[in-house]
Amino acid sequence: MFFSGSLATALKIECIVEQTYGQWWQSLHRTMLRGVLGKTFRLIGYTIQYGCIAHCAFEYIGGVVMCSGPSMEPTIQNSDIVFAENLSRHFYGIQRGDIVIAKSPTDPKSNICKRVIGLEGDKILTNSPSDFFKSHSYVPTGHVWLEGDNLQNSTDSRYYGPIPYGLIRGRIFFKIWPLSDFGFLRDSPNGHRFSDD
């Protein structure tokens, strides 16, 4: 009887020790987990917050863009870094002669960088002015006619037609790099291509 009594007491003590020990581990894990989880959520929260603000700043105000390709030479060379503003697009203030960035109508994943030659309603010469028979067309409502400055090496509206205004994303107005060409961008080197009659 004494033996069973002491055994029972021993078992009881062991149970209590295990319970407290287990609870201690659990509470430690919970605190660590809560601390780590809390920090992770706070980090994710800040990232989302500042990511949204940065995205809205880029979309509504402007940002730095790197252009690639030869279609805007000599105004913009390959790998130039320019500054684009997106306010004109939202206030519908894009004008003839502006250089714009737009979503490509043939590849929605990429952007194109061309000059606006004609707005809606304008008469556009659709082939080289040296041809004998000039053919022209009118830009439909809600569309713009884009052409690159490097007419020999540019896929633009002469190839895929006028693009809807809704594809325009921003207006390029300032070049940052290379420093030898720092400053506001020049007018089109091709003169005006509007029909005069």
Next chain:
Amino acid sequence: MSFMKLKAISTLLTVINFINNNNKKSGQWWQSLHRTMLRGVLGKTFRLIGYTIQYGCIAHCAFEYIGGVVMCSGPSMEPTIQNSDIVFAENLSRHFYGIQRGDIVIAKSPTDPKSNICKRVIGLEGDKILTNSPSDFFKSHSYVPTGHVWLEGDNLQNSTDSRYYGPIPYGLIRGRIFFKIWPLSDFGFLRDSPNGHRFSDD
């Protein structure tokens, strides 16, 4: 006589100095009071503006990247979507290029960049599209160019869509409508096109 004059002048100067000093002190007191009030008001205003910009940006990004509630107007999608119905649009499919034939999409109008249109996608790039009524004897068809989609409203008699302005670039699509919220009698996922398939079979 001159000594008296000097004394009078110096007394006068002392009095003027005293008055000036007093004025300066009370002036400083007024200035500091104004500065504190202004700083408090300015501080509260800037904090309010800061919070507004913060939550405005987050809400805008949520609408653009995830989705939101849209009210459609116009008869061009009857009977699927009636005038003044409220629907739920999601914008994830557009960013992952997961728009498929038969989806109802919201897009910027190609003829008026300030407004949106709400049509069904009939053809993706490369598809052959019948461009006039199938009852005509001479069927004419065309292919949808790369990067474009062909949209048509469900209400073919009363819809200005790609049959009028041609295929539109994929870049104009803003989101996909998949669920109707109002009216409650029509609550639920949207139906398939009532017009069957309009693809050319040859």
